[in-house]
Amino acid sequence: xxxxxxxxxxxxxxxxxxxxxxxxxxxxxxxxxxxxxxxxxxxxxxxxxxxxxxxxxxxxxxxxxxxxxxxxxxxxxxxxxxxxxxxxxxxxxxxxxxxxxxxxxxxxxxxxxxxxxxxxxxxxxxxxxxxxxxxxxxxxxxxxxxxxxxxxxxxxxxxxxxxxxxxxxxxxxxxxxxxxxxxxxxxxxxxxxxxxxxxxxxxxxxxxxxxxxxxxxxxxxxxxxxxxxxxxxxxxxxxxxxxxxxxxxxxxxxxxxxxxxxxxxxxxxxxxxxxxxxxxxxxxxxxxxxxxxxxxxxxxxxxxxxxxxxxxxxxxxxxxxxxxxxxxxxxxxxxxxxxxxxxxxxxxxxxxxxxxxxxxxxxxxxxxxxxxxxxxxxxxxxxxxxxxxxxxxxxxxxxxxxxxxxxxxxxxxxxxxxxxxxxx
Amino acid sequence: xxxxxxxxxxxxxxxxxxxxxxxxxxxxxxxxxxxxxxxxxxxxxxxxxxxxxxxxxxxxxxxxxxxxxxxxxxxxxxxxxxxxxxxxxxxxxxxxxxxxxxxxxxxxxxxxxxxxxxxxxxxxxxxxxxxxxxxxxxxxxxxxxxxxxxxxxxxxxxxxxxxxxxxxxxxxxxxxxxxxxxxxxxxxxxxxxxxxxxxxxxxxxxxxxxxxxxxxxxxxxxxxxxxxxxxxxxxxxxxxxxxxxxxxxxxxxxxxxxxxxxxxxxxxxxxxxxxxxxxxxxxxxxxxxxxxxxxxxxxxxxxxxxxxxxxxxxxxxxxxxxxxxxxxxxxxxxxxxxxxxxxxxxxxxxxxxxxxxxxxxxxxxxxxxxxxxxxxxxxxxxxxxx
Numbered sequence: 001x002x003x004x005x006x007x008x009x010x011x012x013x014x015x016x017x018x019x020x021x022x023x024x025x026x027x028x029x030x031x032x033x034x035x036x037x038x039x040x041x042x043x044x045x046x047x048x049x050x051x052x053x054x055x056x057x058x059x060x061x062x063x064x065x066x067x068x069x070x071x072x073x074x075x076x077x078x079x080x081x082x083x084x085x086x087x088x089x090x091x092x093x094x095x096x097x098x099x100x101x102x103x104x105x106x107x108x109x110x111x112x113x114x115x116x117x118x119x120x121x122x123x124x125x126x127x128x129x130x131x132x133x134x135x136x137x138x139x140x141x142x143x144x145x146x147x148x149x150x151x152x153x154x155x156x157x158x159x160x161x162x163x164x165x166x167x168x169x170x171x172x173x174x175x176x177x178x179x180x181x182x183x184x185x186x187x188x189x190x191x192x193x194x195x196x197x198x199x200x201x202x203x204x205x206x207x208x209x210x211x212x213x214x215x216x217x218x219x220x221x222x223x224x225x226x227x228x229x230x231x232x233x234x235x236x237x238x239x240x241x242x243x244x245x246x247x248x249x250x251x252x253x254x255x256x257x258x259x260x261x262x263x264x265x266x267x268x269x270x271x272x273x274x275x276x277x278x279x280x281x282x283x284x285x286x287x288x289x290x291x292x293x294x295x296x297x298x299x300x301x302x303x304x305x306x307x308x309x310x311x312x313x314x315x316x317x318x319x320x321x322x323x324x325x326x327x328x329x330x331x332x333x334x335x336x337x338x339x340x341x342x343x344x345x346x347x348x349x350x351x352x353x354x355x356x357x358x359x360x361x362x363x364x365x366x367x368x369x370x371x372x373x374x375x376x377x378x379x380x381x382x383x384x385x386x387x388x389x390x391x392x393x394x395x396x397x398x399x400x401x402x403x404x405x406x407x408x409x410x411x412x413x414x415x416x417x418x419x420x421x422x423x424x
Numbered sequence: 425x426x427x428x429x430x431x432x433x434x435x436x437x438x439x440x441x442x443x444x445x446x447x448x449x450x451x452x453x454x455x456x457x458x459x460x461x462x463x464x465x466x467x468x469x470x471x472x473x474x475x476x477x478x479x480x481x482x483x484x485x486x487x488x489x490x491x492x493x494x495x496x497x498x499x500x501x502x503x504x505x506x507x508x509x510x511x512x513x514x515x516x517x518x519x520x521x522x523x524x525x526x527x528x529x530x531x532x533x534x535x536x537x538x539x540x541x542x543x544x545x546x547x548x549x550x551x552x553x554x555x556x557x558x559x560x561x562x563x564x565x566x567x568x569x570x571x572x573x574x575x576x577x578x579x580x581x582x583x584x585x586x587x588x589x590x591x592x593x594x595x596x597x598x599x600x601x602x603x604x605x606x607x608x609x610x611x612x613x614x615x616x617x618x619x620x621x622x623x624x625x626x627x628x629x630x631x632x633x634x635x636x637x638x639x640x641x642x643x644x645x646x647x648x649x650x651x652x653x654x655x656x657x658x659x660x661x662x663x664x665x666x667x668x669x670x671x672x673x674x675x676x677x678x679x680x681x682x683x684x685x686x687x688x689x690x691x692x693x694x695x696x697x698x699x700x701x702x703x704x705x706x707x708x709x710x711x712x713x714x715x716x717x718x719x720x721x722x723x724x725x726x727x728x729x730x731x732x733x734x735x736x737x738x739x740x741x742x743x744x745x746x747x748x749x750x751x752x753x754x755x756x757x758x759x760x761x762x763x764x765x766x767x768x769x770x771x772x773x774x775x776x777x778x779x780x781x782x783x784x785x786x787x788x789x790x791x792x793x794x795x796x797x798x799x800x801x802x803x804x805x806x807x808x809x810x
Contacts, residue, residue: 394802
């Protein structure tokens with residue numbers, strides 16, 4: 001891939017950003033959000049790159065108080081549950097196995113507080129790769145070893161992992177295996193909206209995921225929930241333009257007015273489209289309505305949809321990807337008999353209306369006071385966690401949201417932390 | 425015992441950021457207990473024993489340990505560094521040039537003039553002589569360019585697999601040919617000082633990442649590895665040593681880590697109460713080559729945390745800053761004044777940023793007018809996967 005063509009151009013233009021900020025402030029002031037007892041408009045982003053971009057550009061501090069940006073379950077490493085971390089650690093400790101992983105996973109503790117970085121220091125063969133095909137190449141070069149790619153991430157990384165499996169087959173590399181902990185974004189958004197635990201007026205839809213799935217994959221947000229939804233890129237002007245779209249639409253068509261329509265739609269899902277709210281695409285330079293058919297086809301060919309456990313959200317139906325039976329020869333979960341096969345749910349299954357108990361008392365770490373689960377659901381912001389910035393820092397993280405560079409806690413700590421914000 | 429939550433050494437302990445600092449302060453410093461070492465500067469100060477100086481025919485003043493009549497310190501600047509970078513050859517340089525420049529640059533930013541180098545090699549069985557020869561010649565050429573002789577050396581060969589081709593340690597000796605009071609030291613940093621960087625940042629990091637197997641992007645970026653002595657000497661000559669309050673070369677943790685280290689050292693002051701100093705940088709003034717920015721963007725890395733090997737930061741008296749900048753620009757047009765030292769308690773911007781008067785902070789003003797915090801690199805920089 002050539003990188004020579006990157007040009008942020010107008011997408012980082014300070015003057016344009018300031019104009020957008022002014023218009024956002026005007027709309028918010030006119031709507032009266034956050035004033036006189038009226039709640040602020042709540043916008044959730046669910047993508048680690050958005051989390052980091054918002055923090056890196058200090059956007060939160062520039063936005064009016066009537067618009068509240070919160071982070072959702074957008075950090076792939078953060079949503080990977082303890083059970084899967086334990087399985088990956090078990091794989092890393094097997095003699096003869098090389099575990100190939102993206103670097104971010106190295107520091108995430110398993111249920112016993114052990115990390116892959118520690119396992120590596122203790123003798124496990126853990127290699128950091130930048131692309132899935134590197135792991136296939138590693139397996140080809142070391143035929144006497146078993147190379148397991150730890151596949152973590154959303155629809156953005158899943159096609160690459162699928163391609164690696166297809167390539168391994170084509171090249172006759174039979175000592176390459178994929179451990180799939182891939183997750184799907186739309187089911188998590190549906191789960192969050194269905195519980196109603198946290199007010200979410202609109203979503204910033206991740207541009208990378210949309211480039212694969214297409215904007216239509218998110219139509220249910222508008223149609224079923226009357227929720228604002230704008231596909232956004234990752235430069236400050238991208239994000240601000242999307243936010244302006246969101247506040248303008250919310251001001252023109254308040255949620256209450258739409259909810260009745262939304263309820264009606266949910267009863268009759270065959271009727272498509274909400275007259276007043278649709279998914280908008282601010283990121284047209286990268287996202288087509290239909291997405292990337294080739295990437296979708298690859299995922300379809302290699303993966304099947306299964307129920308999956310999410311840290312903080314519990315088990316969400318049809319929200320994970322496992323290898324199809326015809327690819328079992330490359331499936332690490334089957335090769336090492338790691339877990340029971342979970343049958344896929346019919347796609348028409350109703351969304352969960354309450355989160356399972358495991359979500360509120362999310363895992364063993366919950367007892368230590370870590371509130372990663374609440375952070376991942378947007379119920380609290382990182383500084384509202386009593387551990388944040390005091391006993392939980394990137395150096396001594398208590399939970400994955402502080403470990404991963406894409407985690408909301410790490411983003412807050414790294415870029416926005418002030419002592420006066422710490423401790424809730 | 426454990427350091428950074430681990431009971432074993434991890435790669436992160438050697439990456440030059442927070443974990444390295446913990447290793448130094450929790451294990452090494454208590455063991456060696458030396459004031460010069462404890463300052464964690466680029467080079468240490470080894471005082472010559474009075475008897476040695478007397479032997480040279482000079483008289484030494486007892487308490488300040490400076491040579492009588494010159495106020496030049498009777499001390500040697502010492503620094504040592506071990507180079508284990510992979511690959512050993514990369515666009516713009518190799519391990520030999522790196523091993524010479526890295527150590528010489530540490531002396532240069534300590535304000536010292538290098539006069540001798542030592543070199544130790546750890547060679548892996550099976551290393552082609554052609555490779556070794558190329559690296560050695562490259563090291564020799566860099567030392568010669570700086571006019572510094574290699575006066576001692578050592579060679580060890582280890583079994584195949586016990587080292588990755590070739591490791592090099594270099595130790596450098598330097599001296600200060602001017603008054604002790606003018607030696608650059610973070611303790612001399614004051615509110616109002618300007619922060620300069622000698623050129624664009626992030627080149628070395630991208631050049632290394634691009635050559636590591638399988639990263640899979642084409643880039644024209646070459647490492648910035650170079651001997652910075654002439655740049656430092658020119659600035660010192662123009663602005664005067666008394667105006668140069670502190671210097672650091674930008675290495676593993678990138679510009680952000682180096683400035684944060686300076687801020688922490690400045691805030692610690694001379695050991696009494698904290699000074700209340702913080703740094704505010706202006707992001708728009710920091711130059712990043714478009715190809716470096718592109719590669720960093722693609723990998724999801726922040727250029728401010730990418731390593732350099734030929735860039736340095738100077739904290740200079742505000743009155744000398746324009747002259748220092750003009751001098752630096754003769755070497756690199758991308759040199760810039762990137763920020764200022766503020767009193768976190770009394771400066772307007774400092775107050776709005778640090779409502780509880782935190783010192784030792786580094787704030788970066790983004791082009792949008794917001795501020796974000798810079799910190800020591802925490803662990804090796806990881807490409808994003810989302």
